[in-house]
Amino acid sequence: MTKPQTISVTKPISEDLPEEKFNELETFIDNLETTKGALIEILHKAQDIFGYLPRDVQLYIARKLGIPGAEVFGVVSFYSYFTTKPRGKHTLSICMGTACFVRGADKVIEKFKEKLGVESNEITEDGLFTLRDVRCIGACGLAPVVTVDDKVYGRVKEEDLDDIIKAYRS
Template sequence: MEGNLPKEKFDELEKYIDSLKSTKGALIEILHKAQDLFGYLPRNVQLFVARKLGIPGAEVFGVVSFYSYFTTTPQGKHTISVCMGTACFVKGSDKIIEKLKEKLDIASGETTKDGLFTLKDIRCIGACGLAPVVMVDEKVYGRVKEEDLDEILNTYRK
């Protein structure tokens, strides 16, 4: 059932679920915990949660697929998000993401072969005055130019 995922993480997730006073209405909270533990929510983790809660796997999958925070594929150690909102796009975020795709040799939504970076294009970060904006994990980089990308990437390669 667990594939190549560590049994200890399933045990920790089970312990977490068992510690809740009630699991009614706690599916999203439990999925957050599961994703924190495993880094993503593959089918076997979703089915494990469904069995523990006594609900259909389809219900768990529906929640996972609905919320963009949840992912069913392994993510990189660092997530690079390029804002594609109007202000950023007008200021060249399309060129920034194309250059990142080239430098990292991945498409948006993919993870580098070494597992270091996942690249995402997102609708709006909410820092329009700093356009174009790139976020690495929780750190915001404003007024990014193509020539800034190597320095930004190298910060996280160390």
């Protein structure tokens, strides 16, 4: 395997995107045995470092790897795991797949919107939650399903929502 070529790239620095985070990402990329086929791995690391993948981070990665920015954006926009917007401390996802929808997920998400004061894909005012509607998480037997970060809540009813929210507010 070939070692990645070290390319010097100007880092876009702002209050939200400090130089230390770009330095951490640069070190990660430079320490890879090869960058060939590593775009998704690099994007995962970048999202872990920055919390999301804003345009400046995507362009930095593209320049660092010597690939078109459109290629990076294509991967970011294709995979639902990646986000171009900041997220709250906790990501609250409601499955809207067929089984969940039939069992009341539409009512559950509407109640979450009401209780949190946000629409889908928005962050609560306190920065604690991002509310997301997702297609299918593959737990149809537990429908309707809600996840908070990596924790799965099955057979969720409207009356369960206060307890779910409370568990993450404390």
